[in-house]
Amino acid sequence: MNKVRIAVPAILTLSVINLCFVIFSNLVEMRALTDYSPMVMTLFNVSLITLGLLSVWQRFTGIGGHAMRGKMLLLLAVEYFVVYAADITNIFPHSAEPMGQTLFMLDVFGAALAVLLFVSAGWYMKAVSVPESV
Incomplete structure (x- = not known):
């Protein structure tokens, strides 16, 4: 359980930082x-x-309650993955110009983080459903 309690916040933090770089990627490329x-x-x-x-x-x-928090983490992971997958595959936003290398790498990293978040959220839900021994 301790590894999950460290992994989930760390992955979520990295996901937020990566998203900030993607949102403000127009500073790097247009x-x-x-x-x-x-x-x-x-x-x-x-x-x-x-x-x-x-x-x-x-x-x-x-969110109060471990089960609800796990479900919220799963939802966030899916949302992150959809955003990055849509950008990588040029579904949305669709641009006539090709995606720059920096943005592509940020999107791939974000998609990988989304998968890791999904897996760690699953571990989190599994860990909190089993009471810890004292």
Whole structure:
């Protein structure tokens, strides 16, 4: 259980940091996303920021009850994976310009972190369902 209690917050923290780099990756490289209205791009960025804020909230406070916290962690892991997979496969946001190497590496790293978060959240749920011996 102790390894899980260390792994989950560490992976969640790395996921938030990586997401921040992805959100602000326009400082590193620019992709022309002119096919989307400013409202769509604003909603997309707000959803990414919300994902990050929920992750930080989950990291430091969580939800009451271990089972609910595990389910929330699984949901966050799936959301992270969907965001990164959609970007890697150029589904959304779709850009005429190819993705830069830096953003691609951040997306691959984020997808790997999402898988690790999913697995560690599963271990967390399994560990808290079994009472610890005293």
